[in-house]
Amino acid sequence: MIDRPLLNRRLDGHGTTIFAEMSALAVRTGAINLGQGFPDTDGPEEVREAAVRALREGRGNQYPPGPGVPELRAAISDHQRRFHGLTFDPDTEVLVTAGATEAIAASLLALLEPGDEVIALEPFYDSYAACIDMAGARRVPLTLRAPHFRPDLDELRDAISPRTRLLLLNSPHNPTGTVLTRAELGEIAGLAVEHNLLVVTDEVYEHLVFDGEHVPLISLPGMRERTVSISSAGKTFSFTGWKVGWVTGSAPLVSAVRTAKQYLTYVSAGPFQYAVAEALALPDAYFTDFREDLRAKRDLLADGLTEAGFEVYRPQGTYFITTDVAPLGEKDGVAFCRALPERCGVVAVPNAVFHYDTPDAGRSQVRFAFCKRVEVLRDAVNRLRALAG
Secondary structure (H helix, E strand, O other): OOOOOOOOHHHOOOOOOHHHHHHHHHHHHOOEEOOOOOOOOOOOHHHHHHHHHHHHOOOOOOOOOOOOOHHHHHHHHHHHHHHHOOOOOOOOOEEEEOHHHHHHHHHHHHHOOOOOEEEEEEOOOHHHHHHHHHOOOEEEEEEOOOOOOOOOHHHHHHHOOOOEEEEEEEOOOOOOOOOOOHHHHHHHHHHHHHOOOEEEEEOOOOOOEOOOOOOOHHHOOOOHHHEEEEEEOHHHHOOHHHOOEEEEOOHHHHHHHHHHHOOOOOOOOHHHHHHHHHHHOOOHHHHHHHHHHHHHHHHHHHHHHHHHOOEEEOOOEOOEEEEEOHHHOOOOHHHHHHHHHHHHOEEOEEHHHHOOOOHHHHOOEEEEEOOOOHHHHHHHHHHHHHHHO
């Protein structure tokens, strides 16, 4: 008989994700799933056809190059120059990954030693906590609190200790929708330089900013040599299942991340890499229209949630709206979400699952995704109105 726990103690507490639980609940009850952040329509037809063409032409059907196919690495470099004025060598400063999730995992595994401290904006995507734990490091939360969800930069300064190795930032921020301002990023950059910290930035919603602007931290003075910048194709082009992400940064940092990444998936998504290369070259109108379509959906759902009695924190970006269920007489977002499918046929996700170290900060908050067809959102709003009655 095995006389010790099977699961590595570093993963203790990281069980089945809430997304799997709530998506299964949606299937079982036939509820509208506004919990998990995936679109219910596919991305551009020409990009899908590019993937089919790559398959038929035999491009990517075998192992692609470890850093990613040259066409995609060049397209990522062109994208960074086109949208952000940043120049990266596609051969040494760009790395293709199995989505942003692998990019985050590889970055943290490569750059952290056991005992290092990582300051992260909490609430945060669940893989952050797992990857920090797998690296043997320690999380130090910088909690974003309702109603504005802005980082307290004095609190950040106080949180930095001699053991702090890395800042993990996400802007536009999931789940709150906060977009860090240029001034906030400037102060964060100053602290990183002052304390010689590394920074990993998750920027997967970079093209979904409705209010404000997206400023890559790596573009600020002193940050290029210390920042790993991460993004992906899934959210921008509505192909979340393709799992094509990337890392950009200085050659030494990218080389370090590549060392860890090659022992995770090694390579992935061969034919899709060629398609994403074409997607990144789509005209500006695509990115503008996509953002405006999501802006309208944000407003539709936000207005409906307000009418249903929620306190609504209208997001500056991303796919998601954070709400508070306290005005509905509820105190526990987890219990509320588990009951919601039976009450009115809608699935949401409790924000408490994104709070690992300060659970009370999000206990009555609930997140809804608006990356769905308009008719689905309208149906969901009509169902949610039952709560107001």
